[in-house]
Amino acid sequence: MTLSLLLSSTVPSIVMAEKFSPKTYSDEESFRVRKIVEFWKDGDFSIVENQISTFLSDFSESEFGEYFHWVLGDIFLEKKAYDQALSQYRAISHPGLKEQMLVNELQCYYKLQQHETLYQVAQPFLSNPSPTLSENLDEIHLFSAEALFNQALVADEKETQQLLAKEARNLYYKIDQRQYFKQAEFALARIHAITEEYPEAATAFKNLAKTNPALAQDLLFEAATCEVEFDKQAALETFLTVQSEANDRFSESTYNILVILFHNQQYDQIITNFDAHKDNLDADTVSELQLI
Secondary structure, three states: OOHHHHHHHHHHHHHHHHHOOOOOOOHHHHHHHHHHHHHHHOOOHHHHHHHHHHHHHHOOOOOOHHHHHHHHHHHHHHOOOHHHHHHHHOOOOOHHHHHHOHHHHHHHHHHOOOHHHHHHHHHHHHHOOOHHHHHHHHHHHHHHHHHHHHHHHHOOOHHHHHHHHHHHHHHHOOOOOHHHHHHHHHHHHHHHHHOOOHHHHHHHHHHHHHHOHHHHHHHHHHHHHHHOOOOHHHHHHHHHHHHHOOOOOHHHHHHHHHHHHHHOOOHHHHHHHHHHHHHHOOHHHHHHHOOO
16 A cells, blocks of 8 residues: 555645635644645655644644644555554544544554554444545454464463454454455354364365465365365375375474374375485484384
């Protein structure tokens, strides 16, 4: 997202300053606002940043203050100065403005990995969305779902982990635009695994492997790990596929293959597979497998 897109909705409100009566605003305040607008139009954002900071100091009670906090926040966001951006967004109290800059604020929390705070900030808007937010609901649902999902990944209690994962899934499924939902597919596959919906998880990981060839072996490994829970023969075949590619998952796949063969009492195949691949296994895996 470019700076011009982030800030486009603030410009009309600022430009209105050029039409305000001197009876309402002092000549100095009106002049300073017009200067900021002109620098903005010229794309001189570093000057805009300095001019706004000075303006907010000199005119702390100005009605333009919250708009300018918004503009500063977006400038800092574009510079990836997320803490500074948040300090500006938090200075805004006007309900209408808070709705309009909500997505940018959530983006800052997301980048800072402040997932719990992100969801807390978004929750009131999700509970009672206004028409103003209709165009941004997909982004709000996506950020909120990601926040819950990331909390689920680090939750200590299984019950809490599953609850967060299910809440995240509900929000992912509310996303309409394909471009955003595609980002959710990896999380949804993992959520199926967290909630012990292993057939669905395995299918999801395999589908992702087809559309993401660079990650295919990792995704197939995840699929096989899920298949172990309900179809060991299918898991064996998937692990064999991963093993055949001689990738970073080779040792883990070989270990899992031999464990499944042992579980199936296919002892002759254990020896055959181990002898065929032991020279390519790391020492730790060889030591563990020799105990089987």
